Amino acid sequence: MKLIIAISGASGAGLGKKFIDRLPKEIEKYIIFSKNAKTVLQKEENCFFLDNDDIAAPVSSGSFQSDAMVVIPCSMNSLAKIACGISDNLITRSAAVMIKEQKKLILAPREMPFSAIALENMLKLSRLGVIISPPILGYYAKIKTLEDMEDFLIGKWFDLLGIKHNLYERWRG
Numbered sequence: 309m310k311l312i313i314a315i316s317g318a319s320g321a322g323l324g325k326k327f328i329d330r331l332p333k334e335i336e337k338y339i340i341f342s343k344n345a346k347t348v349l350q351k352e353e354n355c356f357f358l359d360n361d362d363i364a365a366p367v368s369s370g371s372f373q374s375d376a377m378v379v380i381p382c383s384m385n386s387l388a389k390i391a392c393g394i395s396d397n398l399i400t401r402s403a404a405v406m407i408k409e410q411k412k413l414i415l416a417p418r419e420m421p422f423s424a425i426a427l428e429n430m431l432k433l434s435r436l437g438v439i440i441s442p443p444i445l446g447y448y449a450k451i452k453t454l455e456d457m458e459d460f461l462i463g464k465w466f467d468l469l470g471i472k473h474n475l476y477e478r479w480r481g
C-alpha cells in the first residue's frame with residue numbers, strides 16, 4: 309500500500325506522529341507536514357518526507373497512484389481549503405488529487421466546538437466520499453491512559469484503511 313499521511317497545524321500533531329509510528333513497515337509512507345505542524349519526525353525505513361511547499365512532489369499527481377491519504381490532525385484551515393478545492397500546498401493538492409481520482413481520503417478534523425462553517429465543509433466533503441473521522445473517543449474500549457486513548461483512535465483509522473491491528477479492545481456485545 310502507498311499511503312499519504314499529512315499532518316497539519318491543529319492541536320494533536322503528536323497523534324499524527326504516533327499514527328505513523330504504529331504503521332506496519334511494509335506500507336510505503338509519504339509524509340507531508342504543513343509549515344505550522346511543529347512536530348518533527350525522524351526518518352524511518354520506507355518513509356519519504358515530503359516538503360509541503362513542494363507542489364511537484366510525486367504524490368501531487370494522480371499518475372502516482374496513491375492508495376489512500378490521511379490528514380491527522382486536520383486543521384479547520386486545511387479542511388476549508390480541501391472543501392473548496394484549493395490546492396496551494398502539497399497537502400491540499402494531494403487531497404484534491406485523491407478526491408478527483410476517487411481514492412480513499414480520511415480527514416481527522418480537530419476543533420472544539422465545530423463552527424457551522426466547519427460542519428458545512430465536513431458535510432460537503434462527506435457527500436463527495438471523503439471520510440470524516442475526528443479524534444472522538446469510544447468509552448466501551450476500557451480506556452485508562454492517554455496512550456490507550458491514542459491507540460483507540462489510531463486503531464479506528466487503521467480499521468478504515470484495512471490495516472490489521474490489536475490497538476484497542478473491540479466491542480463484543
Ligand SMILES: Cc1cc2nc3c(=O)[nH]c(=O)nc-3n(C[C@H](O)[C@H](O)[C@H](O)COP(=O)(O)O)c2cc1C
Binds near residue numbers: 382
Ligand atoms: C498551539 C496551537 C494549536 C492549534 N490548534 C488548532 C486546532 O486544534 N484546530 C485548528 O483548526 N486550528 C488550530 N490551530 C490553528 C492553526 O494552526 C492555523 O489555523 C493554521 O493556519 C493552520 O494551517 P495548516 O492548515 O496549513 O496547518 C492551532 C494553532 C496553535 C498555535
